[in-house]
Amino acid sequence: MKQFVFGLVFSSFLFFISNVNAQIGRRFPSEKKIVKDPVTGTMLTFLTSTPMGDSKIYQTHNQWTADGKWLVFRSDRVAREVMAVNEKTGEIVQITEGGYVGMLNVARNNMKLFFMRKAGDSISTEIKQDKSRKFKSSSMQIVEVDLAKLFADSETGKLKKASYYQRVCGTTNSEMGAGGDLALDGDENWAYFRVGKEYAAKYLPSGTKLEENFGPRRMGAGPSGIAAMNVHTGEVKYVVSVPFQIGHIQTNPWMPGEIIFCWETGGKSPQRTWTVMSDGTGLRPVYPESDYEWVTHEAVISKDEVAMAIMGHRKIQGFDSTGTAVSGANPGQETAWGPSGTREKPTGLAIVNLRTREMKIAGQTDSGSGLWHVSGSPDGRWVVGDDFSRSIYLIDRHTDEMKLLSTGHKATAADHPHPTMSPDGTKIEIQSAMLSEDNRSMNICIIPVPEEWLKRSY
Template structure:
């Protein structure tokens, strides 16, 4: 009994310590290399315990400016962001006081930016009637002091850039401009309506998830002064906001419906000029998961996941949608319209922001087709996952496609969400391969095969 009590007390102390862990707290390395049993690819698991890890969305950078650390979300310390060193596996807590929405890693400085609730958000009040702080974290000083064991108070590393007024309904989906002088973020429909021209017709919901209705909008905050300016209002619900991390003042965003949109991808400049569809899509095209991959290019998926003859599926008692939502093969509801079949070209599409030319880099021969997509900034590689949680690499010079890894469990809490490292040698994913419950994910780095890296071409892209 005494032994059990001792174990209980030690466990309770550990839980309390983790729950109150401070910024800079370090955790033991979990780094291990696992060989994919199907493809033989060596997978670098930077985390390997069931601690509720998830990577930053593929629309945003994953690595710090020095290329040494990946920042991610985790329940190791609930509500706080974590960093892991790619080479050593060292784990460090990089926020204190919580965060809201997207984590933004600067690419020209060792800084991290995110939003944080100023006060508790009441249930059902998400995205409106609240104020948010935008926080800047000095990662260079934080990592140095954490390694030296000389951590100071959180205020030493975290600076409040500014606070959003309640009335603009700021949301946590935000992006850091390439010039690192402005932060872009979503605003509420009431604020967006104030800036929408009176002759613009507001869009209604689209599709079975009852999302997409407008208006929506984007504002920006100056990192030095905290000044807030309006960027653009549009007649639909704004989804993912991302910046072109090579070109200051260039924004990419989406019309969010939870599935197929009438016109998914959009671009606008930071001063509100140049609003246009990034890729003008047809009714039969299901465009999704756009991600800026280089100075001039955006990757996106044109889905080919639906049968030509789509039959209405029966309702489940647990849903009010027009058809059952299948997590292993989503988007089958007929109310999405005629899109998503392979009667027209589908696959991993890449759009040039300057010439507006679109090309299909590749597509799987069966299954759902490529879903979440990305590419290397040097133009050599593209990468995509599919509904089976398999990962495919594409050589853009000769269109060769190779499955890098599979078996990451369709029961996982989320999808692989591949993102290239800026040097084009590695891809980060999130995986439930090691999870006993089939859901909890880990942070994984997948190297581009050495024989592919050694390839040379007489006419490079």
């Protein structure tokens, strides 16, 4: 009996310690380091520098808090919780408690964070984001975190329960099969999310031909759809259904109600980029592409513009004179993707104007994979991209000059750098394995726009 009581008490003690260690607002010491890029000489600021499973938010979404002081990122410092690092002091704060699923949304107009979580289960063991972006059906909550209150209380050490900082905006019906793609509207009143095939089929126009899987990864089949939740009232409304698999839902921060998304196949799509308004009208391709174009990694960069990569990573001799793929000609590049991704046609970092529909190639590397993940400054001065080698290139849109900013972030890294330009256009955030001993684990890194470029006038 004494052993049972002791075991019960000890287990309760461990549970208590676990809860304390996972508490929202918990602070971690600064890991900030300034490192000189050995090739370019650029001074890199690593805001994290230990192998703790860090990764930045995807480049389609905002990274900085509204006050410009904190960067939000994912980490294994506390399992399945979100962190923020103060760019000036380097201090790290845990900003969620209870887990999250999918995309993180940092508000631009107020100190808030929004994310999804499985309803009724604070830390989901059944629903996890993975490379195939598939989720089991369940009811999902959209949760808001009041970062202003949290940072203030964390600094004083007078933390309250998680419910004081976290608010459930609303819960989706399990029938919807809501997934982890989440995007906060430009007015920050609505959050858009993907729904499952069965639910999307109900809203698909009669007679619509469904698309099949495309490419060797066997992804892309439809239907799929987008719904929305009002983050103030919890009201849910439906936006649109399409006959293919939706991925990478994002919004235009400067144009409320404008949504950008993609046809997700895990590689080349028949028609990658799409846009629609929040009332379901205006559905169309952002950039109508051809079979020979490999379009990927679109990101809204300004009020009227979307940047994207038109890949030039495959060898021309991988296809015969008729344009038919030759099996085995491109090691690592399956012929099932079709006659796309070579430099027989224009490739590079492309910018599409959403109003005029005009497209311009801002720049391209001389060789190698070409630019891959892209971002840009809202003022129209810069665009930035990475390549397969994890090198970071900056382009001056006024002069078309391209500069290698940083390299050595290790092609063996657990993920790609995913460069994101800051709202003020003075710096770029990436995730990097430069400091990792295992050549895989990544850290949060800031690359400055060169001072001499910032001083340019046109």
